[in-house]
Amino acid sequence: MRVVLAEDLALLREGLVSLLETHGFEIAAAVDNGPGLLKALLDHRPDVAVVDVRLPPSFTDEGLQAALEARRRVPGLPVLVLSQYVEQLYARELLADGTGGVGYLLKDRVFDSAQFVDAVRRVAAGGTAMDPEVISRLVARGVRDRPLGRLTPRELEVLELMAQGRSNAAIAQQLVVTERAVTKHTANIFAKLDLAVTGDDNRRVLAVLAYLDR
Amino acid sequence: MTEMANETVWQARLRTPGRGLLLTLIGLSAMLAGLFFITVVSTIGGFLGVLFFPRATRFLRSRVDRYRRVIGRWTGVEIERPYLPEPEAEPGLPGRFKSFVALISDPATWRDYLWVSVDPFVLAFTAALPIYMILYGIWGFLLAAFAGGLIADHGGNEWYTFVHVDAGYAHSPLRLAGTLVVATAFIAGAFLSGPPLMAVYIRWARHLLGPTERSRLALRVRHLTETRSDAVDASAAELRRIERDLHDGAQARLVAMGMSLGAIEHLLDRDPEKARLLLAQTRESSTKALHELRDLVRGIHPPVLADRGLGDAIKALSLDHPLRPEVTVELAGRPEPPVESAVYFAVSEILTNAAKHADASHVWVDLRHERGMLRVTVTDNGRGGATLDGGTGLRGLERRIGTFDGVLALSSPVGGPTIVTLELPCALSSPKISPS
Numbered sequence: 001m002r003v004v005l006a007e008d009l010a011l012l013r014e015g016l017v018s019l020l021e022t023h024g025f026e027i028a029a030a031v032d033n034g035p036g037l038l039k040a041l042l043d044h045r046p047d048v049a050v051v052d053v054r055l056p057p058s059f060t061d062e063g064l065q066a067a068l069e070a071r072r073r074v075p076g077l078p079v080l081v082l083s084q085y086v087e088q089l090y091a092r093e094l095l096a097d098g099t100g101g102v103g104y105l106l107k108d109r110v111f112d113s114a115q116f117v118d119a120v121r122r123v124a125a126g127g128t129a130m131d132p133e134v135i136s137r138l139v140a141r142g143v144r145d146r147p148l149g150r151l152t153p154r155e156l157e158v159l160e161l162m163a164q165g166r167s168n169a170a171i172a173q174q175l176v177v178t179e180r181a182v183t184k185h186t187a188n189i190f191a192k193l194d195l196a197v198t199g200d201d202n203r204r205v206l207a208v209l210a211y212l213d214r
Numbered sequence: 215m216t217e218m219a220n221e222t223v224w225q226a227r228l229r230t231p232g233r234g235l236l237l238t239l240i241g242l243s244a245m246l247a248g249l250f251f252i253t254v255v256s257t258i259g260g261f262l263g264v265l266f267f268p269r270a271t272r273f274l275r276s277r278v279d280r281y282r283r284v285i286g287r288w289t290g291v292e293i294e295r296p297y298l299p300e301p302e303a304e305p306g307l308p309g310r311f312k313s314f315v316a317l318i319s320d321p322a323t324w325r326d327y328l329w330v331s332v333d334p335f336v337l338a339f340t341a342a343l344p345i346y347m348i349l350y351g352i353w354g355f356l357l358a359a360f361a362g363g364l365i366a367d368h369g370g371n372e373w374y375t376f377v378h379v380d381a382g383y384a385h386s387p388l389r390l391a392g393t394l395v396v397a398t399a400f401i402a403g404a405f406l407s408g409p410p411l412m413a414v415y416i417r418w419a420r421h422l423l424g425p426t427e428r429s430r431l432a433l434r435v436r437h438l439t440e441t442r443s444d445a446v447d448a449s450a451a452e453l454r455r456i457e458r459d460l461h462d463g464a465q466a467r468l469v470a471m472g473m474s475l476g477a478i479e480h481l482l483d484r485d486p487e488k489a490r491l492l493l494a495q496t497r498e499s500s501t502k503a504l505h506e507l508r509d510l511v512r513g514i515h516p517p518v519l520a521d522r523g524l525g526d527a528i529k530a531l532s533l534d535h536p537l538r539p540e541v542t543v544e545l546a547g548r549p550e551p552p553v554e555s556a557v558y559f560a561v562s563e564i565l566t567n568a569a570k571h572a573d574a575s576h577v578w579v580d581l582r583h584e585r586g587m588l589r590v591t592v593t594d595n596g597r598g599g600a601t602l603d604g605g606t607g608l609r610g611l612e613r614r615i616g617t618f619d620g621v622l623a624l625s626s627p628v629g630g631p632t633i634v635t636l637e638l639p640c641a642l643s644s645p646k647i648s649p650s
Contacts, residue, residue, distance in 0.1 A: 054521070061521035085508055085517045088533035089526060108504050111497055141536050 001124055004046040005030040006037040006063055007082075008055050016050065016110070023117045034062030041070040041077065048124035052107075053083040053090065064090055075099060080123045082107050088213075091134045095209055100202045103129030103165070118170070128165035128205045135163045138212040147193050155192075158185040163208045167201055223409070230408030233288065234342040237415075240280050241334055247277040248330030264314050271317045271326075278326045278423065285419055296322040296425035299436045322429060329422050341415035347404035354397025358390050445617040459510050467503035471496050519558050523548045527558050528579060535565055539577035539592075547642030549588055553618055557590060557636065560611050564592045564634050567607070572596025572632055583642055590636040598630035608634070 003025045007013040010032075017027050029040040034055045041049055049070070055062040067079040080103035081094060094102040103123040109131065110116050119129035139160055142148040151159060154175075161171045168186065172179040186204075190197050193211055198204050221229070254270040257263035275297065286292040298320045301312050317323055338346075357365075357374055363384035365372055372379040377392045384390075425433070474496045481489040511517070519527035525543035532539040548554065561579060568577050574596030581590050602608045602624055612622040620638035 054517075083517075084504075085512070087518050087530050089518060089530040092533070108501050111501065137534060141534075141538075 001048065001121075002026045002028040002044065002046045003120075004028050004037070004040045004044055004049045005051075006032070006034075006040075006049070006055060006066070007052045008032045012052075012107075019110070019113055019116075020050070020120070023113070025120070033057060034066045037063060038066040038070055041066070042073065045074065045077070048078040048080060048120055050080050050082065050120065053081055053085075061090070064093070068093060071097065071102075076101050076126070078123045078126065079103070080105065080120055080129060082110070086131045086134050088134060088137065091130065092213060095128075095206070095213075098206060098210075100128055100206055101126045104134060105129060105131045106133060119165075122165055127202050128209070130164050130209070132160065132164055135160050135212070138163070138209075142212055150192050151189060155185050155189050158182060159189050159208065162186065162189075162205060163212060165205050226409045226412075227405045230341070230412050231344040231348055231404055233284075233412065234337075234345045234408070236284065237281070237337055238342050238345070240277075240284070241330075241337055244274075244277040244280070244330045245334065247274045248327060250274075251327060251330075265310060268310065268313045268317050271323050274323075274326050274330070278329060281329075281419060282423055285416055285423075289416060293420055293423050294425050294430075294433075296325070296423070296429040298322065298429050298432045320429075321426060325422055325426075336418055337415065340411045340418070343411055344404035344408040347400045347407075351397040351399075351401035351404065354393050354400065358393045358397070362390075362393070441613075441617045441619075444613045448614055448617075456510065456514065459506070463506040463510070464503045467499050467506070471499050471503070474499070515555065516558065519554060524554045524557060525581060527554075528561055528581060531558075531562055531565065532579065535577070536569055537565075537574065537577045537594075539565060539568075539579050541579045542581065544582040545588075545642065546583065547644050549583075549638075549640045549642055553588065553638060553640045556615055556618060556620075557588065557638065560615055560636055561590060561592060563607060563611055567600070568592065568594040568596060568632070571600065572598075572630070574630070574632075583640075586639055586641065588636075588638045588640050592634045594630070594632050596630050596632055597628070598626045598632050599628040600624060600626035600632050 001024070003020055005013065005016055005020070005027060007016060007030070013030055013032065017030055020027060028044040028046050031037050031040050032055070034057070037049075037051060037055065049067060051063045051067045053061050053063045055066070064081060067081060071077050071079060075097070076099045078101035079094070081090070082105055083090070084107055086104060086106055091104050094104055101123055103119055105116070105119060109119070122129050139148065139156060148156075157175065158171060161174060166174070168179050168182045172182045175182070187197065189195075195207050195211060198207065251270045251274045254263050254266045258267065275295075279295070282293040282295065298316070301316050303309060304312060353361075354374055357372075357379060362372075362374075362379045365379055366381045366383050370380075374393055375396050377383075377389050377396065379389075474492050478489045478492045478496070481492065516527055516530075518530040523545075525541075525545050528543070529541050532541050549557070565577065565579070568574050572594045574594035577592065577594045579590070579592050581588075583589070600608070602612065602622075608622065608624060615622060615636055615638060618638045618640070620636060623635040623637075624633070625635075626632040
């Protein structure tokens, strides 16, 4: 699996390169600035891009802008954005085109390499990986409204994990329950929130995110 | 005439004579104050005047302020008070003497006196002229109706402009008609000439009652001194808070992590299982340290504000807000970074208030830049009754934006809605071309 990586701090860039290589990814390019990132994304057309939000030369959200621009030109290009901060605004912008294949994680999620690599793979496969912090804030705000307030605490937990982009199997593992139990919970959630049930994991995540982000 | 605010030409014409009358009445009490003032001045040679001078001056000022107030109300443009800042009140004779010196050396004191002594004449020939003309017109009607006959019957003799009122007046249709025409002309002329005459009067008033260059500067210096000390205090407090947060938070965690790593080094050979446990804890610690640093940085300078500027930063703020405020932004560029930051935190605080105290279900934020002013309006449909003091922190906010010559206005009737408006003078830099 070929990866384009953008991170301006050399130390972190090296760390990410070695982490991804250990897990069998091939680094097509590792760049350290916004314009370079856009060029690398368009030249290499990688299976997935791992991008730091803040990049030189402007040290603003240059990485995000380059990623969004690349996705405009190459629809569905999988991009996982890493940042020191998560902002709902940026999460929305990444999700706006509704095609999936996006991720938005805090940088410290890299500490747990297994989960991080899982997130990269998920995004590469067209799935979604949203940081738990983005989701928990969305849910916290939504609980004031009636439909979300009707969910049981366990269902809320499942909803959060689902919105992060996890599969039923991953959710079951995390909550230490059977996959069948998770399936039951998700069915309940979809019924309570009045969402159309879909077998497709990816579309399910996008539906939940759209619901939370109303 | 153009100075009248929010009035049609006809409204101005109809209202001006009444205003002239009001000014005449204000003038009477001002004249008395002037009389008192000059009497006190004449006793300065004896010590008594020194004692009474400050009181007489303040009394005179309070009378003259009435002119500033009514003219401000009519035109919509305040006449600023021109007085130099008084020294702080001190008890006893030295304090009295100090305030005597300050007041007697303030040119505005003498300009006030000049005003009360000269204004009656100026007023009579400008703003008050229409009311005299109207009275004269009414007199004409009275003459024609019965007073002319009465005068003639008693052997009197009178001229109404060119119309001779004497025996036979009451029976001369020509003279009666002449009287009516002239009287009507006077009254019509009064209403028509009112606004331009008032404009002349207002120009004179602004000239003598408004601030001089010197007092303007002195007031400005005082304002700057106050706001500067506020700004310095605020930033010192901010630095203290950051220091404390770092000391108790990230710094402490790093120390703990260092110690854990030392322990892990020891345990590595003897007890790898325990070492692994400690490692997991240490990683947890580093995550927490990062988390705390993140929160700290957010409080110093929010990332979206740095990345995208005020508009998007406030939109981001609203996305995290439980009430999801509706945000409208009309900015053609970015204000200076310090202004951006001050406004951002101000809006953040106002929104927090709306969520905490107002019991609102909807909040609207409107952000625009017009005629060199950045204006932010935050409206909520809550229960209202908010005050600047009393736990809302609005007073502190007002001081902080005061540093940028900004002002805060609060409208919060009981029952709502609450509207907080911030206005800061600032220029916008041209929008940055987004890199792509």
